[in-house]
Amino acid sequence: MSSQARRQAAATAAATTATAAAIAERGSATRRPKPYRPGQLSPRARAASYAALLLFALIYIFPFLIELGSSFKTDADAANNPLNPIPQHWTLAAFHELGQQDFPRWFANSAFVALSVTAGRLLFDSMAGYALARLRFRGRGALFSAIIAVLAVPGVVLMIPKFLVLNEFGIYDTYAGMIIPLVADAAGVFIMKQFFESIPRSVEEAARIDGAGVLRTFWSVVLPMARPALITLTVLSFQGSWNELSHFIVSRQSPQLNTLTSGVATLVSGQLGQGSQYPLKLAAALLMTIPVAVVFFIFQRHIVRGTQGAVKG
Amino acid sequence: MKTPQSPHTPLGRTALAGLGAVILALTAACGSSGGSFGSSSSGGGNTDTGPLTVLIGSSGPAETAAVQAAAAAYTKRSGVKVTVIPAQNLQQQVSQGFASGKPADVFYLDTSTFQSYAKTGALYAYASKITDSGDFYPALTQSFTYNGTFYCVPKDWSTLGLAVNDADWSAAGLTASDVPATWDQLESVARKLTTGGRVGLTIASDHAGVDEFIYQNGGTLLSADKKTASFDSSQNTQALAFVKKLLGEGALKFPSALNAGWNGEAFGKNAAAMTIVGNWLDGAMKSDYPSVKYTVYPLPAGPSGAKATLSFTNCWGVPAKSAHRDAAVKLVDFLSSGTQQMTFAKAFGVMPSRQSVKDQWTAQFPADAAFLSGSSYAQPDLALAGGTQAISDYDSKVAQLASTDPATLLSNVQKNFEAVIQQNQ
């Protein structure tokens, strides 16, 4: 599955998540029925479930252990003992090598692009979502339908078209060309609209009666209340733009503009990728995973709690 | 209900910071939208000081370092700044550069892509401006000639030879007199060298692995004017049938069947005792398998005694529309000089494309004499404008040779190339 497609699936989950999280924040969780958790298993069945869980946990985690261990190996060690995640001779050679290549630059580019995209999406998506949920204006319904239609356009299909349009606008091979198209995000607008529709109007109305304009109400009253949805959107946007590959293949060509994804792809599949310097490649993969992992562990509680309230049977 | 009252929550600050970042991004855009490198300023004439970009499809760190060193030397000499960019995917990046109107000033260009670009008028035909342009091997000059015009100069070249693992050879009781001179002898030594987990011979599982057999059998692929294809001739079918026979006997295996990414790797780890390979083998053996001793011989002749090998080459491409065209040509003049080519040869094992340094090279690399000895009968590698897909389809069919009928295979390939030729007219 492409990263874009994965993001789309995640966004769908999150769209309902945000609403549910809002309901939970309002304290209406009491309305949720006591969850159905089957118990009363025979000891044998219990042992079998644990065995299955452990086996799958191993399958899911072992590749990451290999990635972690092998990045501290020597090339020969990695080639000869691939299965053992513990290096025979610990070495930081792979990391030194990465430091000498453009890796730090890729990292900085990825961080700059991902943060800019996330910031842009938070602002524009919440503004548009708020307007579509709350402000009455002619064409609102049509606009919303159009945004939904746009959601259906698969990202991969847009690769070549995006290259053409960036080139035409003169922002091909620039940071702007890498960032701005990713800020366009119909799924985020949808998530925010759903969220704003789920919060009560009373607070805003109080602010309006106090004489606050639309912008003030939005910025100082509504936006602070949108915290759960904004967190969801932050996680999705950061993950999505940090992990994006295809857009950075078609939006730039200078090596100075390589992000981690496009740069590490160079290490792997390019003419430079000949020979099997696996510790180097795995170290690069490891380092590029750390920021998303950090974001994941910080916000894990939100993601899981959100999703759990999300899909109602 | 938990409602943050003040906008100065961490989130508020994040949003503000985000706004800042967007503004920053937009500023960055304005700063660099004029073209981040390459043809941004127009210089031309004698005063052009670049900067020039050189996009290379490097075979590895040794090649990248050597080209970078050459660029630095040129900058020191001429004052023109040169940036060397090792491409991740050369073809894609050259193509993307042209499509975006920002091609690199100088780039590696293979013979097949050359045909396509020359046809669309994307290339600058500068070869006549290069010092002593008649010095290049005729076969190479031919490779970079389109409609009678010699466009770009070959940067270096390689031919195929038969590399033999010395230890395996003597262990099988073979001596210097057993070096195969014919197909039959090749088959018999390959069978002799096949023992246990090791096969006698491995070749590349693409067109470059089988085309030399076709030429040795008196066959051809495309006519010199690229207007007729003759893939499905009986000579070609016989040649492929011979390769298929070796595959069937188990004396020949493709690298993938030997757990190797390419034939040099299979040869290096001694999964095969012999391989038909170009001089790029030397660099790989030196770095990955330094302890393996091997000898390179010229390829055996076909049943009728015809000798043939394939030649592979890249030229220094220069785009037709470039503000730094003349500066780029001067750089190429420097890079393609005999002296510089010898430096490259020492760094990453290629053969100079100039005949004037032939003796110098042979003296320097006596072990590789077999590669250069093929220069008189080397056939240019398959190339056709718009033929990239047809060639890669041919490649994937060759990889399936063991389970395909050679005649069917070649007639399908013939059909594809005929379609391309028809489109070109």
Next chain:
Amino acid sequence: MTAGSSPADSAVRRSRRRHRGGGIRGHEAAAGWLFTAPAVLLLVLFLVVPILMAAWVSVSDWTGQGNPFSGAAHYVGTKNYSALLTRDGLAREDLMASLRNTLYYVLLVVPTQTALALFLAVVLNRRRLAGRGLFRTAYYFPSVTSSVAISVVFLFLFGGAGVVNTLLSDLGANGPTWFADSNGLIHLLLDKLGVHSAPAVLANYGLLGQSWWDWLSGPSVAMTVLIMLAVWTTSGTFMLMFLAALQNIPAEVEEAALIDGTSPWQRLRMVTLPLVRPTLFLVLTLGLIATWQVFDQVYIMSQGNPAKTTLTPAYLSYAVSFNDQQWGQGAAIAFILFAIIVVLTVLQRFVLRTREAVADE
């Protein structure tokens, strides 16, 4: 997407109706347009305009030289489309190979990842489970990592002498050369059963430039690595969705089932499955749409090799444009893929509408 289809959404719609109230109309209209303008502008510039431009390129002969919108390209009608769909030749052969590969990919990935996600969710949902959070994190973690990093890891795992083959040889088996093996699984199975070459009926007849034997190859060994990768990375996301659905099943349902004296298997089949049916549909259709777009892994790991058995429409569209300078044909492939996905989306909408109707009862 599933816009406006979730029950939560319809609840929201009802609540909005109740809350509708005052405000100053003119101000609101201006603010409404102002607030939506940036997002809408971006969507138009980077989604709508590109599609229109690509539509032009797909009916042109642009070779990547000069500007396609000012004279460097000429209108060629449906030539690019007919080369891909109706005319016998390499272009059609490649497209059909990519469609065949992706079809097998979808057929294997979607059911496997759905079943695995449901299985993990059901097991994780047990009462008194120690380490629930840890397990959940372990299963979900691959979903957040980048496809590039995961591809690197899988290249190492499935290398010729890599982790998986070492493990297999420790167990006494001989692993294939994963990324170099273009043999189809169905062909391999038939080979085991004694069918070593194509029966004439299948080899001599075909559809759209591929013989029936080729259509029926099954995914290649190399493709199965991509399939495993997809299942491994996506099942976590879907597991979370199933978990959410399972936890919304009221406890009384279980109690009732327990009183009836059912076995755990019966409870799963008769109680749990029907209650997570809407989520099941959602997961299936999301998976169906997403799997058709596979690109990243092909770009990094296989570039369509070996023998074109990992070629996918998305990668083909890219390669034809950027590597072969046949931009018109590349854009046309993108539109054909678009059409396939639109059909699937419509199908999904249809399925979900039925589902909503059921939910509203």
